Amino acid sequence: MKITNKKGKxxxxxxxxxxxxxxxxxxxxxxxxxxxxxxxxRQLAMSLDIKASxxxxxxxxxxxxxxxxxxxxxxQLVPALExxxxxxxxxPFVVVGAGxxxxxxxxxxxFERQGFPLVGIFDNDPDLIGIKIRGIKIEPxxxxxxxxxxxNVRLAAITVPSLVxxxxxxxxxxxxxxxxxxYTPVDLxxxxxxxxxxxxLATGLMCLSFKTKRLEHPELISDD
Amino acid sequence: MKITNKKGKxxxxxxxxxxxxxxxxxxxxxxxxxxxxxxxxRQLAMSLDIKASxxxxxxxxxxxxxxxxxxxxxxQLVPALExxxxxxxxxPFVVVGAGxxxxxxxxxxxFERQGFPLVGIFDNDPDLIGIKIRGIKIEPxxxxxxxxxxxNVRLAAITVPSLVxxxxxxxxxxxxxxxxxxYTPVDLxxxxxxxxxxxxLATGLMCLSFKTKRLEHPELISDD
DNA sequence: TAGATTGTTAATCGATTAACAATC
DNA sequence: TAGATTGTTAATCGATTAACAATC
Numbered sequence: 417m418k419i420t421n422k423k424g425k426x427x428x429x430x431x432x433x434x435x436x437x438x439x440x441x442x443x444x445x446x447x448x449x450x451x452x453x454x455x456x457x458r459q460l461a462m463s464l465d466i467k468a469s470x471x472x473x474x475x476x477x478x479x480x481x482x483x484x485x486x487x488x489x490x491x492q493l494v495p496a497l498e499x500x501x502x503x504x505x506x507x508p509f510v511v512v513g514a515g516x517x518x519x520x521x522x523x524x525x526x527f528e529r530q531g532f533p534l535v536g537i538f539d540n541d542p543d544l545i546g547i548k549i550r551g552i553k554i555e556p557x558x559x560x561x562x563x564x565x566x567x568n569v570r571l572a573a574i575t576v577p578s579l580v581x582x583x584x585x586x587x588x589x590x591x592x593x594x595x596x597x598x599y600t601p602v603d604l605x606x607x608x609x610x611x612x613x614x615x616x617l618a619t620g621l622m623c624l625s626f627k628t629k630r631l632e633h634p635e636l637i638s639d640d
Numbered sequence: 641m642k643i644t645n646k647k648g649k650x651x652x653x654x655x656x657x658x659x660x661x662x663x664x665x666x667x668x669x670x671x672x673x674x675x676x677x678x679x680x681x682r683q684l685a686m687s688l689d690i691k692a693s694x695x696x697x698x699x700x701x702x703x704x705x706x707x708x709x710x711x712x713x714x715x716q717l718v719p720a721l722e723x724x725x726x727x728x729x730x731x732p733f734v735v736v737g738a739g740x741x742x743x744x745x746x747x748x749x750x751f752e753r754q755g756f757p758l759v760g761i762f763d764n765d766p767d768l769i770g771i772k773i774r775g776i777k778i779e780p781x782x783x784x785x786x787x788x789x790x791x792n793v794r795l796a797a798i799t800v801p802s803l804v805x806x807x808x809x810x811x812x813x814x815x816x817x818x819x820x821x822x823y824t825p826v827d828l829x830x831x832x833x834x835x836x837x838x839x840x841l842a843t844g845l846m847c848l849s850f851k852t853k854r855l856e857h858p859e860l861i862s863d864d
Numbered sequence: 865t866a867g868a869t870t871g872t873t874a875a876t877c878g879a880t881t882a883a884c885a886a887t888c
Numbered sequence: 889t890a891g892a893t894t895g896t897t898a899a900t901c902g903a904t905t906a907a908c909a910a911t912c
Contacts, residue, residue: 438846466880467882468893469882484894485893486888501849501850515747517748532842570849571848613848618662618666621821624820626725627835628726657903697905709869709870709912
């Protein structure tokens, strides 16, 4: 991803770095809550099981979080990363589909703590409509557009049945959603400028299975 | 990951390749169910949004799925990949923690279809114990060891509260579990030969946020 | 045969790690 | 000062892509 900073200088941030930024922020918030004021690249990297030089290399794309000789100031670093990642202001999101998975997402307290307030839950099941989860009433799907426009929602999670995944996604995009967190096994067809993140549950189990299988047959492995 | 094949030849399979194997299998099973008999690297790669040469390169580590000039035979490729990934025989797994997330995982029909039968659900909440999900009764956590040993379970998903995540993981490992699918935000400390896969829900939202934020400010981007 | 396809190697590209001067 | 630390560049490592002979 190529981006331009405030001074107009263009630079390219590797995808691998982008994927690590949330992990850094995650750990730093924990440290902050624990009252830690300073952290070195070595400490922070170790807790994330990566090399310190990799962390400094990542930070170097954005530059100037500290000075040579001084460790990082946690209270400075947290807001700096929040701005880079785009969670310096709260980023509201909605969940479409209030089955078990949808409700699990809604109940996940960490989202709010990390700057993602839940502002809407939608489902078409009459038994669910009206029920409150974390203070949010489940609304019928036909209300999606209204809520999204009113609350200026940019992100939505989809946990609906496969059969209605595509049409749900289209409704969301039409209403203004820019990023979709797709928990269905469907390949959504959406305009190129819409970011889709697919969470494929079963592939996680398969990766685990592959790796543990190798470990059950030591004669088949030789770790280096 | 370095492995040795049946002829005793050692070779190293890149992690990136391992991560793609389940995706290949996933698509191929869909094709098989749709009655498709043959597929070229080009077709299969396109549906996964990767290059055909990458797919052939990946397959080349395991070798011999087809012959030059002939596309792949779906009915041959599926079992071959299943064996490589380690799902040629059913791989039973259990879910510990029957809250919304746990129940969502239990209800996910695709696991069974992909070779991962659910054989146990555990929770300590008296209101949940005894309830059946997909024919499986929720049992108290103290029963974990018995079930795992009896059914020879190697994989377990943890969706318990953070506070008891570590002790739950230890119980599982002591009972014989080799791979843990960790849905808690806790860094589990376990023996090195135990494979842990962490699913960090909040980082998914953060990645989405980063990318959509850039797209909202076109002046900050220049995609190449 | 002509067109399509695989297996396989080489070339390119990207990501990680090491090294170290500058600094506290 | 001595030890620890960052920012930054160069070196290494790994992953992707291109190219093409062999084959159907």
